[in-house]
Amino acid sequence: MPPAERWAGLLAESYAAKRFSNNGPLAQKLEARLVAAWGGDSSACVLVSSGTAAITAPLIAAGVRGRVLLPAFTFPATLAAIRMAAAEPLLMDVCPCLWTTDAEMLDAAFAASAASAAVVLRPFGLRTDLAAHAEVAARHGAVLVIDDAAGLGVGRDLPERDPWVFEAYSLHATKPFGIGEGGAIFAHRDVEERLRRAINFGLPNPDASLEPTWGINGKMAEFQAAVGLAVADSFAGQLARRRVVAARYAAAVAAFPDVFCRCEVSDGAWQFFPLLLPDADAADRFEAATRGRGMEIRRYYAPSLSRLRDVPRLGECPVSEDLAGRMCCVPVYPDAGDGEIEEMVSIVEASLRACLRGA
Numbered sequence: 001m002p003p004a005e006r007w008a009g010l011l012a013e014s015y016a017a018k019r020f021s022n023n024g025p026l027a028q029k030l031e032a033r034l035v036a037a038w039g040g041d042s043s044a045c046v047l048v049s050s051g052t053a054a055i056t057a058p059l060i061a062a063g064v065r066g067r068v069l070l071p072a073f074t075f076p077a078t079l080a081a082i083r084m085a086a087a088e089p090l091l092m093d094v095c096p097c098l099w100t101t102d103a104e105m106l107d108a109a110f111a112a113s114a115a116s117a118a119v120v121l122r123p124f125g126l127r128t129d130l131a132a133h134a135e136v137a138a139r140h141g142a143v144l145v146i147d148d149a150a151g152l153g154v155g156r157d158l159p160e161r162d163p164w165v166f167e168a169y170s171l172h173a174t175k176p177f178g179i180g181e182g183g184a185i186f187a188h189r190d191v192e193e194r195l196r197r198a199i200n201f202g203l204p205n206p207d208a209s210l211e212p213t214w215g216i217n218g219k220m221a222e223f224q225a226a227v228g229l230a231v232a233d234s235f236a237g238q239l240a241r242r243r244v245v246a247a248r249y250a251a252a253v254a255a256f257p258d259v260f261c262r263c264e265v266s267d268g269a270w271q272f273f274p275l276l277l278p279d280a281d282a283a284d285r286f287e288a289a290t291r292g293r294g295m296e297i298r299r300y301y302a303p304s305l306s307r308l309r310d311v312p313r314l315g316e317c318p319v320s321e322d323l324a325g326r327m328c329c330v331p332v333y334p335d336a337g338d339g340e341i342e343e344m345v346s347i348v349e350a351s352l353r354a355c356l357r358g359a
Contacts, residue, residue, distance in 0.1 A: 001173060001180065007230035014222040023196065026225035033232050034184055038152070040159025044192035046185045047225065048199050051149050051170025053218035054183030055081035055119060058166035060215055061194035062117065062143040069109050069118035071101050072306040072313065072320035077170075078119055078147050079305055084216065090115060091306055091313035094320050099123040103132035109314055110140040117143035124274050124300070124329070125150030125176070127157075127267040134158060134165050152177040152184065153239045153269035163188040171228065176242060176269035176334075177235060179227040182220050238334035242270040245332045245341055249273045252345050256352050258282075272298060272329040275348075277355070280325035285355035287328060293347045298329045 013025050031045040039045060048054050055078060059068065068082045072091045082089040092109050095102040100121040101109075109115070118137060122128045125148060137144035146158070149170040158165060169175075171182035187195055197204055199218030204210055243265040250263040253275065260276040262268065277283040283299070290297050302324040306317035330348055333340070 001178060002227060002230040002234065006233070007226040010226040010229055011222060014226070020222045021219050022200065023219070024222040024225065026222045026229060027220050030225045030228045030232065031184075033229070034152075034186075037232075038156050039186060040156075040161075042160040042188050042190075044160070044187050044189040044195075046187065046192060046195045046199070047220040047228075048183040048185060048218045049220055049224075050181055050218070051168065051172060051175075051183040052077045052081045052084065053199060053216065054168035054170065054185045055145055055147055056084040056216060057185060057195050057198040057218055058143065058145045058168065058187065059085035059087055059117060060198040060213070061191060062164060063213070064117040064143055067113050067115040069101075069106070069113065069115045069314070070305075071119075071121050072304045072317040073099065073123070073301050073323050074121050074147065074305065075149065075301060076305065077149070078121070079308075079311065082119065087117070089311055091311055091317060093306075093315065093317040094121075094323070096319050096323070098128060099126075099323060100128060101133075103136050106133055107136045107139075110136065110142060113314055115142065117145065119145045119147050122146060122148040122151050125152075125154060125269055125271060126262055126274075127151075127154050127264075130158065134162060137165070138162060150175050150271040151269060153235065154267065156186070160186060160188040163190045171224075174271060176239060176271055177228075177231055179224050179231055182224045182228065239269055241334040241336070242332050243268075245334075245336060245344070246270045246273050248341055248345050249330065249332075249348060252349050253352070255349075256356065258356060259352060270332045272300075272332050274300070274327055274329045276323070277326045277328055280322075282355050283326050283328050286351055289351035289354045290330070290347060293351060295344065295347045295351075296331065299324075299327065300329050301327060 034045045067090045068087045073094045146167040152169045167186040169184045171179045198215045202213040202215035258278040304320040304324040
């Protein structure tokens with residue numbers, strides 16, 4: 001997080017305007033910077049209070065009712081966001097190669113469920129081609145929300161060509177573009193006003209002519225936007241440093257053929273570096289081995305949401321449950337020095353050797 005002296009002074013503009021939320025001057029500036037960096041000619045960016053709200057708001061804005069498809073292999077916030085939009089989550093399994101739902105699976109799920117929308121994951125913020133998914137959703141007359149929570153900073157391949165395709169990002173403190181708490185929605189500019197109403201209790205702008213609707217309180221405060229502007233100033237350097245760490249991990253893991261990772265460093269902003277261990281027991285041993293060497297790892301997307309008893313699902317989800325048991329995420333720090341990076345890589349190498357010995 002940027003030190004206070006890099007962002008506190010920016011709030012003078014908010015104090016001068018006496019506006020601290022409700023699309024204040026700093027939020028508008030940060031939205032413009034994000035569009036300039038990662039948007040297209042048809043892009044709008046709407047800042048929100050959290051990454052969860054960034055998924056909820058598009059569903060409300062699009063008037064989604066009834067069932068919404070989502071992968072069982074995802075963070076619980078994806079499920080919470082659908083429920084927060086007063087819609088009905090319907091879990092489905094994922095493709096073992098993509099770590100998310102493929103287009104053919106999504107097509108079959110729409111046909112079987114009559115769902116009106118789907119939330120599709122870019123797992124761990126990694127570059128995933130979802131053009132075919134957007135085409136499937138359009139063919140079914142459905143809304144598509146791309147949950148790309150950790151992916152801000154990765155090149156975007158769907159620059160708002162369809163008004164009913166949305167991309168949601170988290171700006172939580174743990175994310176590469178971390179501001180403390182917040183989120184961002186990239187959408188077609190034709191639906192921008194609908195999104196702003198969705199995060200402001202459904203209230204229209206004075207000159208709006210849209211029908212009455214409902215909404216949530218999902219606006220970003222000026223204090224978070226000020227931090228975001230400071231983050232934007234240094235983000236390129238932090239992203240480059242994260243990719244240095246990811247490249248070192250990838251090179252080290254190449255010596256372990258039973259462990260799978262994504263090796264192309266430009267494919268991620270690298271909140272952390274995910275490793276798919278050969279089985280759940282190996283993953284448990286790896287977690288214990290790293291802990292014993294002073295490194296904390298995380299088991300993201302675990303347990304699979306299909307293990308929740310009160311969430312309906314479209315069939316069994318064996319792939320999601322298998323991935324959740326095998327996935328381990330090792331830390332990536334943009335402020336790590338060269339010596340610290342070498343120590344982190346050494347811990348991962350030693351822990352992999354220990355957990356795979358005799359497997």
